[in-house]
Amino acid sequence: MVALENTDTAGMTAGMTIDVQAVSHSFELHGAPLPVLDGVELRVEPGELVALLGPSGCGKSTLLRLIAGLEPPSHGRILADGRPIAGPDPSRVVVFQDPTLYPWRTVRDNAALGLEARGLLRSQGHRVDEALALVGLTGFEKAYPHQLSGGMAQRAALARALVNDPRLLVLDEPLGKLDSLTRLAMQSELVELWRRAGFTGLLVTHDIEEALFMATRVIVFSERPARIKADLPIDRPYPRHRGDPVLTELRHRILELLGLAETW
Amino acid sequence: MSVNDTAAALPAATGGALPNGAPIPSALPLRFSAAALLWFAASGMTALWPDAPDAQEWERTGEFASLLLVAAGLLALAAPLSAILRPAPRGWLAATTAGLSASVPWLIALALGVIGWEILTAKLNLLPRPFFVPPQALLEVYLDDWPRLLDCFAASLRLLVTGYAVGSALGVVAGVAIGWSRAVGYWVHPVLRLIGPLPATAWLPIAFFAFPTSWSASVFLIALASGVPVTILTWSGVAGVNSAYYDIARTLGASQRFLVLKVAVPAAMPHVFVGLFMGLGASFAVLVVAEMLGVKSGVGWYLQWAQGWAAYGNMYAALLVMALVCSGLVTLLFHVRDHLLAWQKGMLKW
Numbered sequence: 130m131v132a133l134e135n136t137d138t139a140g141m142t143a144g145m146t147i148d149v150q151a152v153s154h155s156f157e158l159h160g161a162p163l164p165v166l167d168g169v170e171l172r173v174e175p176g177e178l179v180a181l182l183g184p185s186g187c188g189k190s191t192l193l194r195l196i197a198g199l200e201p202p203s204h205g206r207i208l209a210d211g212r213p214i215a216g217p218d219p220s221r222v223v224v225f226q227d228p229t230l231y232p233w234r235t236v237r238d239n240a241a242l243g244l245e246a247r248g249l250l251r252s253q254g255h256r257v258d259e260a261l262a263l264v265g266l267t268g269f270e271k272a273y274p275h276q277l278s279g280g281m282a283q284r285a286a287l288a289r290a291l292v293n294d295p296r297l298l299v300l301d302e303p304l305g306k307l308d309s310l311t312r313l314a315m316q317s318e319l320v321e322l323w324r325r326a327g328f329t330g331l332l333v334t335h336d337i338e339e340a341l342f343m344a345t346r347v348i349v350f351s352e353r354p355a356r357i358k359a360d361l362p363i364d365r366p367y368p369r370h371r372g373d374p375v376l377t378e379l380r381h382r383i384l385e386l387l388g389l390a391e392t393w
Numbered sequence: 394m395s396v397n398d399t400a401a402a403l404p405a406a407t408g409g410a411l412p413n414g415a416p417i418p419s420a421l422p423l424r425f426s427a428a429a430l431l432w433f434a435a436s437g438m439t440a441l442w443p444d445a446p447d448a449q450e451w452e453r454t455g456e457f458a459s460l461l462l463v464a465a466g467l468l469a470l471a472a473p474l475s476a477i478l479r480p481a482p483r484g485w486l487a488a489t490t491a492g493l494s495a496s497v498p499w500l501i502a503l504a505l506g507v508i509g510w511e512i513l514t515a516k517l518n519l520l521p522r523p524f525f526v527p528p529q530a531l532l533e534v535y536l537d538d539w540p541r542l543l544d545c546f547a548a549s550l551r552l553l554v555t556g557y558a559v560g561s562a563l564g565v566v567a568g569v570a571i572g573w574s575r576a577v578g579y580w581v582h583p584v585l586r587l588i589g590p591l592p593a594t595a596w597l598p599i600a601f602f603a604f605p606t607s608w609s610a611s612v613f614l615i616a617l618a619s620g621v622p623v624t625i626l627t628w629s630g631v632a633g634v635n636s637a638y639y640d641i642a643r644t645l646g647a648s649q650r651f652l653v654l655k656v657a658v659p660a661a662m663p664h665v666f667v668g669l670f671m672g673l674g675a676s677f678a679v680l681v682v683a684e685m686l687g688v689k690s691g692v693g694w695y696l697q698w699a700q701g702w703a704a705y706g707n708m709y710a711a712l713l714v715m716a717l718v719c720s721g722l723v724t725l726l727f728h729v730r731d732h733l734l735a736w737q738k739g740m741l742k743w
């Protein structure tokens with residue numbers, strides 16, 4: 130695999146600090162407010178890879194949208210490197226649950242989206258091919274999204290994010306729809322990538338094993354409205370092993386926190 | 394395209410009856426010969442059978458018979474060719490023969506139709522005149538009146554293309570603006586709802602009075618007729634764009650301009666083309682009416698003029714060319730769409 134050039138500061142200093150301060154958020158549903166986030170307090174240090182776990186519909190994706198700057202929080206504030214987030218910024222890139230490639234663009238043109246939007250395609254076009262090589266899509270540059278498998282489409286979405294050399298990569302259940310084999314392989318690849326590029330990572334997942342295998346920290350949320358129930362550091366070296374007894378013990382604790390201990 | 398594919402497959406198949414009771418491919422030269430024979434018959438009948446004595450004398454009967462003879466000769470040539478070229482090697486000759494072989498049933502039916510037409514009109518004079526004319530009357534028009542026909546079609550095309558281009562361009566812009574901007578939508582939507590369903594021809598009296606020339610009035614009417622469906626469908630296309638497309642582009646640093654031109658417009662393209670097809674159909678109708686009632690040139694005017702002089706041969710001749718031109722324009726639009734929307738699932742051709 131080809132490493133992406135780190136154009137600015139290399140290594141662990143490339144990551145961004147995210148500071149979520151007393152954030153509450155609610156939507157309007159049938160005329161009544163629907164509280165989704167309830168006083169979320171979270172600080173993510175540069176270079177961390179933090180997994181967010183919680184029941185479906187509790188508000189994880191909403192928190193990611195706020196951090197991406199796609200919506201402002203109803204209460205509280207979110208700081209990126211100490212400055213309040215005012216809107217989306219290419220230094221904070223999201224990979225959504227659905228790959229959402231543009232069907233009218235080829236894989237290469239999809240991956241080039243960020244550079245094109247910022248007028249950097251001329252000068253930095255080579256980064257597109259590097260990113261596609263990184264996710265193993267060399268040879269599919271000219272394919273259209275409908276010609277890709279689910280896993281390939283998700284890789285293309287990842288390449289589209291990585292081309293921008295983000296300092297914060299937000300992943301919203303990026304592997305949720307993949308078959309289990311592809312998923313295991315991509316978990317390892319994502320960890321590799323994160324360790325080499327040094328960005329800060331936020332990973333929403335509903336798979337406890339995945340969180341434990343990949344993250345430096347696991348945040349467990351309550352039912353909606355989401356509150357932080359537990360903040361568990363995973364102090365294990367990489368590359369990790371799925372059979373690690375420490376991880377097994379942590380898994381038990383998380384299941385307990387989610388009220389699923391009896392399935393153990 | 395699919396017709397050509399089937400045709401190309403025909404000579405290559407080795408024996409066995411095809412579905413729908415089609416004859417086996419080895420009968421292909423035979424079928425070509427049958428078609429050629431019928432065209433010969435049509436030619437001979439036209440030339441040798443004297444016209445009905447009570448009918449007017451038709452000029453160009455000899456030329457028409459020669460034309461039929463040429464068609465018969467070409468088909469007779471295709472018969473041995475189709476035998477030689479089997480199994481089909483590549484090349485334009487083989488492709489042409491294959492394409493022709495798919496239309497053999499049509500060629501036979503056409504020959505029968507011409508024979509019937511010729512007998513009922515010129516030979517036996519059984520149909521009321523002057524409403525029915527024999528085929529050589531059309532040929533006469535093409536040979537004698539072609540400069541005027543050409544003028545009329547050129548004028549019509551100029552008018553149509555101008556009006557349609559203006560209408561489509563404004564329609565796309567208006568549709569995007571309504572779909573994008575709440576303020577534009579607030580003001581334009583009610584107007585569009587009120588005026589949109591009105592047939593463009595209803596504006597005809599006002600347009601001819603309000604515009605300085607009948608030509609500019611006609612451009613306005615055609616632009617209106619094509620612009621309304623393009624506007625509505627572009628708008629619905631833009632309104633229906635998956636909002637996740639915008640989220641993606643915004644997190645990657647896209648400007649408003651980029652969101653409109655590189656996200657909303659391409660995503661709405663399939664809808665836009667539905668509107669363009671509807672608009673093209675509407676613009677044909679308005680073109681003819683506008684030319685019949687106001688502009689003193691063009692196909693509509695020619696049809697009107699032919700009817701006034703009871704020159705039904707001229708009318709049929711113009712109608713035939715018009716059908717070919719309109720169908721050609723629709724085909725052209727299909728090609729543009731296939732080219733621009735090649736990314737759509739199932740439409741891609743490598």
Ligand SMILES: Nc1ncnc2c1ncn2[C@@H]1O[C@H](COP(=O)(O)OP(=O)(O)O)[C@@H](O)[C@H]1O
Nearest residue numbers: 156157158165184185186187188189190191192
């Ligand atoms: N735009 C919206 N308008 C109204 N309700 C929403 C909106 N987006 C999300 N919600 C609601 O907020 C809750 C949390 O959603 P989400 O953050 O997507 O959950 P998850 O933790 O599964 O990612 C859900 O109940 C969902 O219905």
Ligand SMILES: [Mg+2]
Nearest residue numbers: 189190226301
């Ligand atoms: Mg979610």
